Amino acid sequence: MCSVTFDADVVAPPKHLDAPFFEEVLETALRTARVKLLSIHIRIGSSTGENYCSQIYRAKVSFKRPDHPEQDIVFIVKSIPHLDSVEFINDLQVYLKEKMTYYEILPRLELMMQCKRRFGPKLYQCIKQPENTLVFEDLGQLDFVMASREEGLNEDHCQLVMERLAEFHATSMALAVLDPHIFDTYTDGMLSPRGLEKDSFLMQFFAGNGKELHRLVSSWPGFERIAGKIGKYMENHRSNLVRSQAPLEKEIKVLNHGDLWVNNMLFKYDAAKRPQDLILIDFQLSVWGSPGIDLNYFFYTSLSLDVLRHRRPHLLRCYHDRLAKTLLDLDLGVPVPSYDQILEEVHRREAYGFFASYGIFPTISQDKTQTADNNLESFKDADFAKQKFRQMFESRRLAETLRYSLPHFERAGVLD
Structure with missing residues (x-):
């Protein structure tokens, strides 16, 4: 069973950032469905006060592919909540x-x-519900x-x-x-x-x-x-x-x-x-x-x-x-x-x-x-x-x- 953990500074963990969500992201990024998620760790991805309209997370995903050792990959998750203040x-x-x-x-x-x-x-994934969410490669890895x-x-x-x-x-x-x-x-x-x-x-x-x-x-x-x-x-x-x-x-x-x-x-x-x-x-x-x-x-x-x-x-x-x-x-x-x-x-x-x-x-x-x-x-x-x-x-x-x-x-x- 894949575990999903959030750092303590993630005040309201988004429920839709779950294992099935990241399984689809991972399959798109790796271009294969032959992959098993092991764990997902999510933390805040930007300094507080640096993003007005969105929340940025950095998700570290551990996984295993057949005939490969255990590996990690990091994704940047941009989530835009449905708030009156961002109706524009x-x-x-x-x-x-x-x-x-x-x-x-x-x-x-x-x-x-x-x-x-x-x-x-x-861009590996984007969804509109329950809130606008886009998942990108982490360019910090490059x-x-x-x-x-x-x-x-x-x-x-x-x-x-x-x-x-x-x-x-x-x-x-x-x-x-x-x-x-x-x-x-x-x-x-x-x-x-x-x-x-x-x-x-x-x-x-x-x-x-x-x-x-x-x-x-x-x-x-x-x-x-x-x-x-x-x-x-x-x-x-x-x-x-x-x-x-x-x-x-x-x-x-x-x-x-x-x-x-x-x-x-x-x-x-x-x-x-x-x-x-x-x-x-x-x-x-x-x-x-x-x-x-x-x-x-x-x-x-x-x-x-x-x-x-x-x-x-x-x-x-x-x-x-x-x-x-x-x-x-x-x-x-x-x-x-x-x-x-x-x-x-x-x-x-x-x-x-x-x-x-x-x-x-x-x-x-x-x-x-x-x-x-x-x-x-x-x-x-x-x-x-x-x-x-x-x-x-x-x-x-x-x-x-x-x-x-x-x-x-x-x-x-x-x-x-």
């Missing part, structure tokens, strides 16, 4: 999109790259790890992200030529009108951050004009957010990851601790639209301030060079955008970067000691939310970055 997830079809991305999109993109690239982990979200990425990391992102975007452009309707489901991203209804969690969260941004900047000498513009921007907050992602005529379109920040990237390093490879995770907010969406979001959530201040043009050049090379190598007749066209896409989506700088980055720049109680259910409490919004905007890294980025956004016309 259903509105944005995140479970369907993530399932489609892992089962259909990524394998086709990797084939187009002649399997020289892996864009994401393997020596992929997360970088530090608190410090920001250095230039070596950022250049690798630009190269891999360009390949991901380019292959999606080519796949859209081969299969014109394949991305029809990918119309709702993070700033979709459906997700930003007046009383939705996302709208309340971003509004709370916007209010704190205005309060913080209003206290800075020399920023009076910018603070006034931010105040006016927040008077039409929802419409400004929706417009920053809304499709535009004649724009370049790619499959955006949609949530491209440090914790959704896994790096592999050489002996000298230099990043050599990169795999993306969490495609639940992917959206078909301008590459300026991913590029601006990444720039204003994940770069160290020194890289953002001095190396942004270089990174965009790296992105364009790899995008052009990949499209030419694929040889499917997709028009290759010029560097100036990419710059224009980024410029037109500067408002998305502004959103990322106050809607997302404050959470990312928090010290880990302050994020342990971050979850959607906690933010439903008004007093907790008010205290947490204030705490997020006390980060020194956030203040230093905003002092640089806000004048940039003003020059770009975002605040007008």
Whole structure:
């Protein structure tokens, strides 16, 4: 009889993560039904406060195959409970999109790259009931790890992200030529009108951050004009957010990851601790639209301030060079955008970067000691939310970055 045990820190063990569930996962992963489960041990798979909408588990499965010694395999389990606070997830079809991305999109993109690239982990199982659950390979077993979200990425990391992102975007452009309707489901991203209804969690969260941004900047000498513009921007907050992602005529379109920040990237390093490879995770907010969406979001959530201040043009050049090379190598007749066209896409989506700088980055720049109680259910409490919004905007890294980025956004016309 196979035993299933949970670590003590798994407060409410999901009942559906049982032996029959993992038996099916194991058969898919090993591509054989000739396997006997011996034991399953499940523990929390991420730091508390690092995942707002889902719970991550790491499941170690011991098993035996005929004529083989006893073996272990580790799976990553992503479970999204059915809670009122995450109803917007259903509105944005995140479970369907993530399932489609892992089962259909990524394998086709990797084939187009002649399997020289892996864009994401393997998905072994997904179920919708009793709660949305996806089971992935554990990329940690292949020596992929997360970088530090608190410090920001250095230039070596950022250049690798630009190269891999360009390949991901380019292959999606080519796949859209081969299969014109394949991305029809990918119309709702993070700033979709459906997700930003007046009383939705996302709208309340971003509004709370916007209010704190205005309060913080209003206290800075020399920023009076910018603070006034931010105040006016927040008077039409929802419409400004929706417009920053809304499709535009004649724009370049790619499959955006949609949530491209440090914790959704896994790096592999050489002996000298230099990043050599990169795999993306969490495609639940992917959206078909301008590459300026991913590029601006990444720039204003994940770069160290020194890289953002001095190396942004270089990174965009790296992105364009790899995008052009990949499209030419694929040889499917997709028009290759010029560097100036990419710059224009980024410029037109500067408002998305502004959103990322106050809607997302404050959470990312928090010290880990302050994020342990971050979850959607906690933010439903008004007093907790008010205290947490204030705490997020006390980060020194956030203040230093905003002092640089806000004048940039003003020059770009975002605040007008």
